[in-house]
Amino acid sequence: MDIKQLYYFTAVAQAGSYSKAAESLAVSQPTLSVTVKKLEEELGVQLFYAFNREQHLTDEGLRLWTKAKQILDLYQETLDDMKTTNKNSSGKFTLGLSPLFGACFFGDLIPNFSMEYPNIEIKMIEDGAYRIDQRIERGEVDIAVTLNSKRLSSFAYCHFSTQRNVALLHKSHPLAKEPSVTVSQLRDDSFAIFNQDFILHEQIVDACHAAGFRPKFALLSSQWDFMVELVSKNHAVSILPKPVLDKHPDPNVCCVPMSDSMKYWDIVLAWNKDKYMPKACALFLDYCKHHLPPDDL
Template structure:
């Protein structure tokens, strides 16, 4: 079985589209169609159902080839990564997932310092919400990711790097702006500005509100903490953001008040797939991050890390 045929088919199956797969692989659509057809002839059965609605579906055989093909390609990539580490030691690429609100605060200096120490290692940064990054890490599309704890699977090893709590962010004219603390139940009549779907806090904040006895009124969602804080500064609504982020904001334009009863933790960990090969570059980045942020380097399983913040 030609590995290139398998790679092309897996990409088509992943995107359910010849055109998107061709774009991803930088080849023409006729080329990728021919490769998939060759693979179908080789295995002796159809792998894709091509409907008149132009939507591709996998046959039973296609599902088997897709599942096993992903495993084969990932194994080949692991071989290449190990050989690269052995031959070059200080070169490579790290696919690093970072939630937007952590990048500037925690990782700009880390990445800059790491690059000075290892100029031959390229870091490809993917910014997305923690929940989305968790899926990408599990699927092998990332080497490392910064995830909000607790994670939902026992598929990762983690090193905790940030321990923080959420704070209430309000406009200076808001009645709560003079309070030393607020409880979550105090916010039942407020209008919330949340992170969008795919972010850890998109799920956590409404869940905590329901535990406090009310359904939050959400008037806006965003993927950027600076946009959320600007909306609060315009007196559009309130927000709950990590204290670390709140301390970066202009206190003349917004007020940050500690949240109690309950406090809502915001704990982050640098994470990677459990029992998977970690490239030399990734191992060095983990070590450098722990050194820079002055945290212990002992990894914990996702289950243990999650239990620590429950």
């Protein structure tokens, strides 16, 4: 017994006629009659009897009719549940996110997504982008926000946003009024930057080495506000994405655009291409693609 047989059986029961049922199902009457006959043979019972030119259910047919309606309703409910992509969608996924990305871009995006999909649960793992990349590789997160780097070659990813990096200089710094600076111009300063858990740390250090010097560190931290504080007290310089200072300006800190390899902060959504992506995660990815922050090029 299969779903098709039950559909045909209930159609005949409702129509009271093989010809009317065949017309509603858009099949030939012989096809319908053969299908019901095979069902009767499989069950070893008679399901219909003819009276006054109509098909009536036998006792066995009535019992099957009751069960068949329940089975078909459940079958349709299951199909609808598998196909659903609306606000009733449910599920959960794990999002890897640097606190810096969260502060800059996800203060509205995640709450708005949750309002549209209230039955989807997001488990967040916050860490530096370097460690987030390791979690993607190990399959510990379903999707993550990270920086465009050489590690991306082993992931699936899509563009999220490109923002400007700026040098954070005390207002009394000789370069504070310049239209732009390079890493090389900061060779005599002490840096307050992210620690080794963050890809931005590696990018800044690599840029310094490429410029021919080894940077001096006043601070390696996971807290961007701590870095800003050191710059504000004129103890160091820093390099951070412009959106950070746009949201949290400091009157003692000048933001001077970078003009070399550190010019841009390229952010992506990345996931392990060998790992299954839950439907809830796919909905989040699609939502992000339709609500991207504007690039600052």
